Amino acid sequence: MKKSSYVNLHNKMEIKLIVIFLLLLVIAGFASIFMGVKDITFGNAISALFTHKMKSSLANSIIHKRILRTFFACLCGGALGISGSLMQAVTRNPLADPSILGINTGASFFVVCGLAFLHISTVSQYIGLAFVGALVAAGLVFGIVAIGHQVNPLTLILSGTAVSIMFSSLVTTVTLVRQDAIDQFRFWQVGSLGTVTSQGMTFFIPIFVIGFLVAVCCAPGLNALMLGNEVAKNLGVNATIINICACIAGIILCATATALAGPIAFIGLLATHCTRLLFGADLRKVIPLSALTGALFLTSADVIGRLVSDSTEINVGIITSLVGAPVLIYLARRTKVQAA
Amino acid sequence: MKRQADMRGYLFVGQRHRKRRRYVVGILLFLILLSVVLFSLVFGRTVYSISEVFQVLTGRIVPGASFTISELRLPRTIASVLTGLAFGVAGYVFQTLLKNPLANPDILGVSSGSSCAVVVCILVFHTSQMTRSVVAVCGGLLTVLMLFGLSGQKKAATTRIIVVGIGLQAFYNAVIxxxxVTGDQRDLPEALRWLNGSLDGVTIKQLPILAVVVLVGLPLTTYLGQRLCVLKLGDELALSLGVNVNLTKLILLIVTVMMTAMATAVTGPIAFVSFLTGPVTNKIMGENGNNVLAAGMIGALLVVIADLVGQFAFPYRFPVGVVTGLIGAPYLIWQLMLINKRGGLNARA
Structure with missing residues (x-):
């Protein structure tokens, strides 16, 4: 009796928290639509949304662009959040994040190569190349780690960072050949949400949905794997299949987000840790909810980036790194390693 | 008894052999460096004869050659040798002190700290070279302080220090x-060129501070290199052998950070030089012994050759940092695999 009331209370708390997060996300979304280099009044926005008749076509186009951007921010944040929690679950490593493991930069490098040498132009080509790059990067990182005898949390991070540094210096090299495109260079170095098109969204939504579903389906299996491979085997979980599915889902989500927005760092890390702090370690909750927190974080970061300076916008990747890097340091301080 | 004496004889023979080998390799390195430097003065869009180069160097005026060599090629070559020395020594000292081949100023974020400070100087305050150098040193030292402060504990694990460094680096990169993004568009090309590590446009006026720091730092670190060898055996043993551990570490860190920062202030962060020199030096010279000077020469060699390759090997002129990045990145991965195979990154390498 007592236990169930406690569970009820706990559930109520969690539902409250979820509602608060949803509300915050809605607020951030509206802020993202109204605020920016050019502010738009509420009435204008509403009439643009519902009547499609506007006095000024400029405001109209701005609003449509911003709405697209806001939805894109939510999806991107969600994808990176899920990807982060999948990576942390698969590697059983609290420091894992697509950007720290170099998966982001790998995808970014392949897209840049495609732009520079293969003259790719369609969204599907972008996404395809990004996926290949993410796979290569992930393969490299896990390959390096697999060679070793002992795996501790920091080994993986080091390999990931090395791969990430390698790819980002390669990106610089490729972009230097074409110095006319300094803006593009910046885009592929830090990531920004401003360049999304509706065509990109039509590709992103189905991939996001598939990735989300696969992730949620993997969650119980991953939960069992947290107890160790032996226990999971006894519970009837096929470790290999679950790990591969989760990995590929995480990589696809991250690669697509990177193909459309450039490498955005640390969202996975932030979202997953925040979610786990509030809702506990159960992956059935953590995975979907980290999508929510990721969306909230990325949308807010985007709004902040637009508000900080009057004349230009700060790329969202800069804001997330500024917040995420101290968190990484904090987490590294807490991680236990044997003294070398 | 006799047998024992024989054994000792053999041991000493081995030691003498290794010592001779080290001297020979060292002198060879120096000769190679000298000839590469000479080559970089001779070779270019127009090739001058060696006698012409010597004439210019001794102060005589040769029409055409005088300007090209003394105004363009000489500052560039001197700058690359000095920065190479600085980065090489710093990389070797860092990775030996922290006992991990991955621990170098690049990965630990020390160069990023200096870069960040200098970028602010270029884009916001438009300061002179002198101020840039001072600010770069401050940025580097501050980063080292934060690095060890944030890693906590008296004897922090090297891996933890590295991850904290990675975090710092990410933070600095975001600031850069x-x-x-917000800086003036007119200043942007200079900042970007500088960020990639480039020797283009280095003038003789920028060099004196760097030269002084390197020429003071190099003998000092070489002298302390003896103690560095002892420190490799572990702090306790070094202490019992009469090395003032903390003071030695402190001086070495400060001097190498200053050298890195000064070099960074002139040319920008040239990627991977400090990382590449350590393992290469140990491979060529053997892991035991005072390799500081050799590391410096290898660093200088690397920068001079990479700059020549960047200038003349491709139809497009690449900054030197791109060339070292292209060589260094795969090498980093390979090194990582080796270390991991040998038994984890935590092991003393």
Whole structure:
């Protein structure tokens, strides 16, 4: 009796928290639509949304662009959040994040190569190349780690960072050949949400949905794997299949987000840790909810980036790194390693 | 008894052999460096004869050659040798002190700290070279302080220090991006060129501070290199052998950070030089012994050759940092695999 009331209370708390997060996300979304280099009044926005008749076509186009951007921010944040929690679950490593493991930069490098040498132009080509790059990067990182005898949390991070540094210096090299495109260079170095098109969204939504579903389906299996491979085997979980599915889902989500927005760092890390702090370690909750927190974080970061300076916008990747890097340091301080 | 004496004889023979080998390799390195430097003065869009180069160097005026060599090629070559020395020594000292081949100023974020400070100087305050150098040193030292402060504990694990460094680096990079986004468009090309590590446009006026720091730092670190060898055996043993551990570490860190920062202030962060020199030096010279000077020469060699390759090997002129990045990145991965195979990154390498 007592236990169930406690569970009820706990559930109520969690539902409250979820509602608060949803509300915050809605607020951030509206802020993202109204605020920016050019502010738009509420009435204008509403009439643009519902009547499609506007006095000024400029405001109209701005609003449509911003709405697209806001939805894109939510999806991107969600994808990176899920990807982060999948990576942390698969590697059983609290420091894992697509950007720290170099998966982001790998995808970014392949897209840049495609732009520079293969003259790719369609969204599907972008996404395809990004996926290949993410796979290569992930393969490299896990390959390096697999060679070793002992795996501790920091080994993986080091390999990931090395791969990430390698790819980002390669990106610089490729972009230097074409110095006319300094803006593009910046885009592929830090990531920004401003360049999304509706065509990109039509590709992103189905991939996001598939990735989300696969992730949620993997969650119980991953939960069992947290107890160790032996226990999971006894519970009837096929470790290999679950790990591969989760990995590929995480990589696809991250690669697509990177193909459309450039490498955005640390969202996975932030979202997953925040979610786990509030809702506990159960992956059935953590995975979907980290999508929510990721969306909230990325949308807010985007709004902040637009508000900080009057004349230009700060790329969202800069804001997330500024917040995420101290968190990484904090987490590294807490991680236990044997003294070398 | 006799047998024992024989054994000792053999041991000493081995030691003498290794010592001779080290001297020979060292002198060879020096000769190679000298000839590469000479080559970089001779070779270019127009090739001058060696006698012409010597004439210019001794102060005589040769029409055409005088300007090209003394105004363009000489500052560039001197700058690359000095920065190479600085980065090489710093990389070797860092990775030997922290006992991990991955621990170098690049990965630990020390160069990023200096870069960040200099970018602010270029884009916000438009300061002179002198101020840039001072600010770069401050940025580097501050980063080292934060690095060891944030890693906590008296004997922090090297891996933890590295991850904290990675975090610092990410933070600095974000700050750098922030300033390049908001900065004045007219200053941007200079900042970006500088960020990639480039020797283009280095003038003789920028060099004196760097030269002084390197020429003071190099003998000092070489002298302390003896103690560095002892420190490799572990702090306790070094202490019992009469090395003032903390003081030695402190001086070495400060001197190498200053050298890195000064070099960074002139040319920008040239990627991977400090990382590449350590393992290469140990491979060529053997892991035991005072390799500081050799590391410096290898660093200088690397920068001079990479700059020549960047200038003349491709139809497009690449900054030197791109060339070292292209060589260094795969090498980093390979090194990582080796270390991991040998038994984890935590092991003393």
């Amino acid at each position: 991006s922030y300033f390049t």
